[in-house]
Amino acid sequence: MSYTRPKFAHPALPKNKLGYTRKEYEGSLTTLCAGCGHDSIGAAIVEACWEMNIEPHKVAKLSGIGCSSKTPAYFLSNSHGFNSVHGRMPSVATGANLANKELIYLGVSGDGDTASIGMGQFVHVIRRNLNMTYIVMNNGCYGLTKGQDSATADVGSKNKQGNINMFEGIDLCALALELGATFVAQSFSGDKAQLVPLIQAAMSHPGFALINVLSPCVTFNNNVGSTKSYDYVREHVHATATLDYVPPMEEITTAYDQDETKLVKMHDGSWLQLHKLSQAWNPEDKVSTMNALQEAHKKNKILTGLLYVDESSKDLHELLETSDTPLNLLPQSALCPGQEKLDAINAKFR
Amino acid sequence: MEPTNIKDPEYFHKVVDCQYACPAHTPVPEYIRLIAAEKYAAAYMVNWESNVFPGILGRTCDRPCEPACRRGRLENEEPVAICRLKRVAADNKGDIKSLLPKAPEKKNGKKIALIGAGPSSLTVARDLSVIGYEIHLFDDQSKGGGMMRSQIPSFRLPAEVLDGEVNQILDLGIHTHFNNYVSSLREVLSKGYDAVFVGTGAPRGRDLKDLQGRWDGAANIHIGIEWLASVAFEHTHKIGEKVIVLGGGNTAMDCCRTSRRLGGKDVKVIVRSPFEEMKASPWEKEDAIHEDIPIIDNHVPKSFVVEDGKLIGMNFEKVHAVYDEQGKRSLQPTGEPEIFFEADDVLIAIGQENSFPWIERDLGIEFDKWEVPVVDKTTFVSGIPNVFFGGDSALGPKNVITAVAQGHQAAISIDLFCSKKNINNRPAPFTNLYSTKMGIHEWAYDSMVSNDERFIVPQAEKALTLTDRKKEVELGFSLPVAFKEAERCLNCDAQTVFFESKCIECDACMDICPTNCITFTANAEEEELRERLIVPAHNKEQSIMVSDILQTGRVMVKDEDVCLHCGLCAERCPTSAWDMQKFLYNTTKAGACH
Numbered sequence: 001m002s003y004t005r006p007k008f009a010h011p012a013l014p015k016n017k018l019g020y021t022r023k024e025y026e027g028s029l030t031t032l033c034a035g036c037g038h039d040s041i042g043a044a045i046v047e048a049c050w051e052m053n054i055e056p057h058k059v060a061k062l063s064g065i066g067c068s069s070k071t072p073a074y075f076l077s078n079s080h081g082f083n084s085v086h087g088r089m090p091s092v093a094t095g096a097n098l099a100n101k102e103l104i105y106l107g108v109s110g111d112g113d114t115a116s117i118g119m120g121q122f123v124h125v126i127r128r129n130l131n132m133t134y135i136v137m138n139n140g141c142y143g144l145t146k147g148q149d150s151a152t153a154d155v156g157s158k159n160k161q162g163n164i165n166m167f168e169g170i171d172l173c174a175l176a177l178e179l180g181a182t183f184v185a186q187s188f189s190g191d192k193a194q195l196v197p198l199i200q201a202a203m204s205h206p207g208f209a210l211i212n213v214l215s216p217c218v219t220f221n222n223n224v225g226s227t228k229s230y231d232y233v234r235e236h237v238h239a240t241a242t243l244d245y246v247p248p249m250e251e252i253t254t255a256y257d258q259d260e261t262k263l264v265k266m267h268d269g270s271w272l273q274l275h276k277l278s279q280a281w282n283p284e285d286k287v288s289t290m291n292a293l294q295e296a297h298k299k300n301k302i303l304t305g306l307l308y309v310d311e312s313s314k315d316l317h318e319l320l321e322t323s324d325t326p327l328n329l330l331p332q333s334a335l336c337p338g339q340e341k342l343d344a345i346n347a348k349f350r
Numbered sequence: 351m352e353p354t355n356i357k358d359p360e361y362f363h364k365v366v367d368c369q370y371a372c373p374a375h376t377p378v379p380e381y382i383r384l385i386a387a388e389k390y391a392a393a394y395m396v397n398w399e400s401n402v403f404p405g406i407l408g409r410t411c412d413r414p415c416e417p418a419c420r421r422g423r424l425e426n427e428e429p430v431a432i433c434r435l436k437r438v439a440a441d442n443k444g445d446i447k448s449l450l451p452k453a454p455e456k457k458n459g460k461k462i463a464l465i466g467a468g469p470s471s472l473t474v475a476r477d478l479s480v481i482g483y484e485i486h487l488f489d490d491q492s493k494g495g496g497m498m499r500s501q502i503p504s505f506r507l508p509a510e511v512l513d514g515e516v517n518q519i520l521d522l523g524i525h526t527h528f529n530n531y532v533s534s535l536r537e538v539l540s541k542g543y544d545a546v547f548v549g550t551g552a553p554r555g556r557d558l559k560d561l562q563g564r565w566d567g568a569a570n571i572h573i574g575i576e577w578l579a580s581v582a583f584e585h586t587h588k589i590g591e592k593v594i595v596l597g598g599g600n601t602a603m604d605c606c607r608t609s610r611r612l613g614g615k616d617v618k619v620i621v622r623s624p625f626e627e628m629k630a631s632p633w634e635k636e637d638a639i640h641e642d643i644p645i646i647d648n649h650v651p652k653s654f655v656v657e658d659g660k661l662i663g664m665n666f667e668k669v670h671a672v673y674d675e676q677g678k679r680s681l682q683p684t685g686e687p688e689i690f691f692e693a694d695d696v697l698i699a700i701g702q703e704n705s706f707p708w709i710e711r712d713l714g715i716e717f718d719k720w721e722v723p724v725v726d727k728t729t730f731v732s733g734i735p736n737v738f739f740g741g742d743s744a745l746g747p748k749n750v751i752t753a754v755a756q757g758h759q760a761a762i763s764i765d766l767f768c769s770k771k772n773i774n775n776r777p778a779p780f781t782n783l784y785s786t787k788m789g790i791h792e793w794a795y796d797s798m799v800s801n802d803e804r805f806i807v808p809q810a811e812k813a814l815t816l817t818d819r820k821k822e823v824e825l826g827f828s829l830p831v832a833f834k835e836a837e838r839c840l841n842c843d844a845q846t847v848f849f850e851s852k853c854i855e856c857d858a859c860m861d862i863c864p865t866n867c868i869t870f871t872a873n874a875e876e877e878e879l880r881e882r883l884i885v886p887a888h889n890k891e892q893s894i895m896v897s898d899i900l901q902t903g904r905v906m907v908k909d910e911d912v913c914l915h916c917g918l919c920a921e922r923c924p925t926s927a928w929d930m931q932k933f934l935y936n937t938t939k940a941g942a943c944h
Binding site for chain 2: 003004005007009012013022030033037192216234
């Protein structure tokens with residue numbers, strides 16, 4: 001029996017500006033199936049936070065129920081965590097975020113947790129533009145209950161038992177665009193080169209940021225005929241552009257042709273650098289993104305990369321004009337100003 | 351980079367750092383696992399097969415394996431105590447007579463003469479006697495063992511351990527000719543032996559012949575190795591109270607510690623070089639210091655001071671080390687006045703050299719300018735096709751384990767020569783590679799990595815050991831501690847074998863690896879590829895393993911440097927593209943050509 005992680009690390013492991021190695025961003029040893037795409041996404045989150053020099057205690061990781069929602073145990077063990085009720089992660093995230101906007105909110109959910117039981121919560125958290133990164137670990141099946149088709153399984157996809165899915169799959173990215181999401185991206189667990197900068201961009205974005213990550217279920221949905229298997233996704237993936245995340249204060253250097261490069265300035269001063277743009281697609285134009293998604297769908301392609309971003313986004317705090325100070329730092333006198341204030345408020349409604 | 355050829359036996363051999371560093375290539379992890387499994391006799395036999403003297407080496411080996419141990423490359427870690435685990439196997443082996451091979455009753459008709467009865471000759475004797483050769487062993491001493499008997503003091507190597515392992519070989523029907531000084535190689539050659547092996551060591555200790563006062567004080571100035579031999583054979587029983595030992599090697603350490611046991615009260619080691627650069631093994635220096643022997647470095651001997659015909663001390667010049675651009679050291683005087691140290695006796699232990707007064711120079715053996723015979727470094731043949739050399743007498747003074755390794759090679763050459771085969775066609779090593787997978791999280795080896803720090807070998811009370819020259823200082827590991835120390839071994843012979851055709855590039859192995867050894871990246875030439883890894887592979891002494899091109903056009907690159915062989919890559923692989931496979935590498939011994 002060897003299923004424990006040795007304490008030793010590589011002695012030359014690089015440190016980030018805070019003096020931390022990747023080890024400080026890891027979690028406990030995964031209990032998911034060997035080869036699960038979710039573990040790769042967890043590793044990408046570790047990499048993204050380490051590279052961005054985020055202090056682990058400044059992150060709140062939240063999840064619902066499912067294989068995907070177990071993963072916060074396997075990364076960022078020095079961060080705040082909340083494993084909530086099935087499909088109800090957005091409510092908990094909303095409450096936490098409203099109480100303290102100084103933390104970075106990272107929601108992790110699955111296709112069942114998001115597109116089935118949590119659909120109601122999902123659409124409303126988008127509408128409200130809550131400042132959070134929402135990662136869907138999307139494997140098109142219910143892995144925790146033996147692999148039944150989920151609501152994101154594509155029509156015509158074959159499951160492990162050989163049954164063909166007869167229902168149309170929900171396209172979470174298209175739905176999010178429709179609902180006014182201000183950052184929408186799609187990626188693949190097997191492509192960290194793309195996924196890591198996307199997570200970094202999403203965390204820099206001031207508002208709701210969705211990353212729908214195709215994450216093969218090696219145990220129940222990695223068979224021939226499935227449209228969420230490693231082989232199928234690799235064959236059908238089509239990137240909008242390659243993406244570099246350039247942190248604030250760092251110089252932009254590019255080896256690419258200027259005509260093929262687009263720069264997007266993020267709210268916090270960082271930059272997104274997109275190379276080799278697809279024709280007729282502009283990440284800041286919602287209509288072109290909608291078209292690109294539909295075109296890809298028609299050609300059986302899976303469009304990945306940054307799909308849409310609107311940096312003029314106003315998040316829920318801005319809309320509601322809430323307190324900048326976290327509630328736990330407000331004094332009693334501010335939180336409970338007394339009978340006189342209450343009377344004054346009540347008087348307004350008379 | 352081209353995909354790594356793991357079929358080359360040397361690739362995985364190099365991954366087993368300890369075994370690779372051992373001159374005799376003893377399969378170290380193999381016997382350490384046997385010790386952990388309480389199979390001491392089996393662990394002993396793995397050693398005996400390879401290095402002939404497990405009990406002796408388990409106490410006295412220079413341990414080239416330990417600085418090589420992978421564990422030493424981890425943060426705040428020390429190597430596994432390989433040498434002292436070997437002793438555990440030897441001390442607890444029980445009766446192994448039935449496991450030892452016997453010489454065949456019917457000989458093959460070939461007669462071999464071995465000159466000198468030290469470790470290399472005894473190795474040749476063992477390797478050849480069991481395949482039917484008639485062995486004649488000559489030595490000027492009354493017992494076998496060579497320098498292991500004359501130079502290694504009993505408090506480090508008890509006589510019963512030495513006798514036991516020497517006799518295991520002599521009992522193979524060796525014809526011994528002890529107390530028999532061979533004074534002429536010509537005479538030996540005229541006796542009709544099919545081959546002659548010379549293993550006469552480096553018997554001459556260096557002297558300071560030209561130093562002022564050397565001959566006036568001769569009665570109290572001794573050559574280290576000669577003095578140690580004289581103590582070992584019970585000719586010398588005491589020494590003065592104040593002793594100076596000159597030299598910084600292991601012989602100097604043995605001299606000073608022996609002096610403490612023969613009446614030396616104020617014993618000091620005085621050495622030219624800085625302390626850190628002394629040739630003695632660090633643990634031997636520690637043991638000397640533990641016995642209240644100061645080591646005074648950066649002092650060059652200038653003269654012996656003799657008063658009324660009796661030695662009273664020595665004068666030294668203080669120096670400091672200066673290094674030129676090539677890193678070459680020179681010792682330059684500090685300019686301070688000479689320093690006088692009192693002494694009743696001085697032991698000179700500043701190195702030893704070969705000496706062949708008994709080999710006629712017209713026989714066909716070439717000697718170089720240092721009077722060392724010219725010997726082939728692989729076959730150990732000399733200028734005469736049927737005369738072979740081994741041990742210190744072949745390529746200069748080294749250590750016991752090197753002598754054993756050379757003895758094995760010379761035995762192969764003798765066997766090939768006597769079979770009328772080309773001695774340059776060396777036999778390939780025996781290798782084996784097989785899966786250790788037993789279940790989902792189960793392997794045929796203990797894959798969990800122990801967090802224990804290196805355990806210290808207990809020693810007997812100083813009050814006791816300093817009064818009895820024959821009382822062994824080190825007590826050896828107790829069995830429970832030996833088990834824990836054995837568990838520190840990383841099982842580097844459980845190899846990570848990668849099958850690219852099975853890989854689906856899910857990254858699971860890369861994500862789980864605790865030491866970030868595995869990276870999937872675009873291929874490049876080695877130098878660039880080493881830079882592309884998650885942690886760049888800057889230790890060039892360690893290989894990187896590169897796969898063939900994978901589905902996405904990338905390659906898998908694994909840096910062998912700090913791989914813990916924990917098996918997590920293989921456990922997290924959904925398609926068994928990784929497997930932990932046990933690799934066994936045994937150098938072939940004489941007899942393989944039949």
